[in-house]
Amino acid sequence: DAGVIQSPRHEVTEMGQEVTLRCKPISGHNSLFWYRQTMMRGLELLIYFNNNVPIDDSGMPEDRFSAKMPNASFSTLKIQPSEPRDSAVYFCASSPTGLRGELFFGEGSRLTVL
Amino acid sequence: LAKTTQPISMDSYEGQEVNITCSHNNIATNDYITWYQQFPSQGPRFIIQGYKTKVTNEVASLFIPADRKSSTLSLPRVSLSDTAVYYCLVVQGSTLTFGKGTMLLVSP
Numbered sequence: 001d002a003g004v005i006q007s008p009r010h011e012v013t014e015m016g017q018e019v020t021l022r023c024k025p026i027s028g029h030n031s032l033f034w035y036r037q038t039m040m041r042g043l044e045l046l047i048y049f050n051n052n053v054p055i056d057d058s059g060m061p062e063d064r065f066s067a068k069m070p071n072a073s074f075s076t077l078k079i080q081p082s083e084p085r086d087s088a089v090y091f092c093a094s095s096p097t098g099l100r101g102e103l104f105f106g107e108g109s110r111l112t113v114l
Numbered sequence: 115l116a117k118t119t120q121p122i123s124m125d126s127y128e129g130q131e132v133n134i135t136c137s138h139n140n141i142a143t144n145d146y147i148t149w150y151q152q153f154p155s156q157g158p159r160f161i162i163q164g165y166k167t168k169v170t171n172e173v174a175s176l177f178i179p180a181d182r183k184s185s186t187l188s189l190p191r192v193s194l195s196d197t198a199v200y201y202c203l204v205v206q207g208s209t210l211t212f213g214k215g216t217m218l219l220v221s222p
């Protein structure tokens with residue numbers, strides 16, 4: 001089992017640029033989560049999909065952030081335009097049990113916005 | 115909402131048993147309690163999950179009292195490689211929100 005696969009692992013960009021982070025969940029998992037982690041705020045849930053449908057996006061910071069899940073094997077998190085305060089590690093996680101809490105995380109995408 | 119509270123940090127020595135307790139006073143009837151381990155530059159890793167009483171796997175044990183307002187993760191005979199941040203997770207409403215976690219430092 002390859003686990004949750006995220007790309008890119010590292011991204012350095014300039015303020016104002018568009019950033020797209022990608023995630024491939026574990027096959028057969030019906031739930032997908034995007035988290036953001038910073039030293040100051042810890043792990044924050046951004047959005048949660050169940051069966052490819054966004055269920056809760058209340059954690060998405062603002063309209064600059066958007067997430068899609070066009071099919072069961074792929075999701076994207078887009079930031080446009082990016083700002084320095086978006087610098088963080090973004091994790092994707094998938095789960096076979098939805099909100100029951102057994103999440104499998106990817107290695108994360110470290111984003112630095114200059 | 116089931117807010118979780120854990121100690122910020124704990125210290126231990128190799129070979130000792132470590133118990134990390136998490137408080138979740140407002141846990142809902144159907145909520146499960148899940149613990150994760152996170153190493154630097156890695157995503158959190160699932161350790162164990164339980165609903166009540168005791169659960170044990172090859173890595174840890176999880177003790178949950180009858181009122182379920184707290185839970186204790188027990189790591190038997192820790193090693194240096196167990197140095198990490200440990201999170202307890204309880205569903206809060208319709209979302210999964212992590213607390214601040216406990217930084218466990220294991221020394222020789």
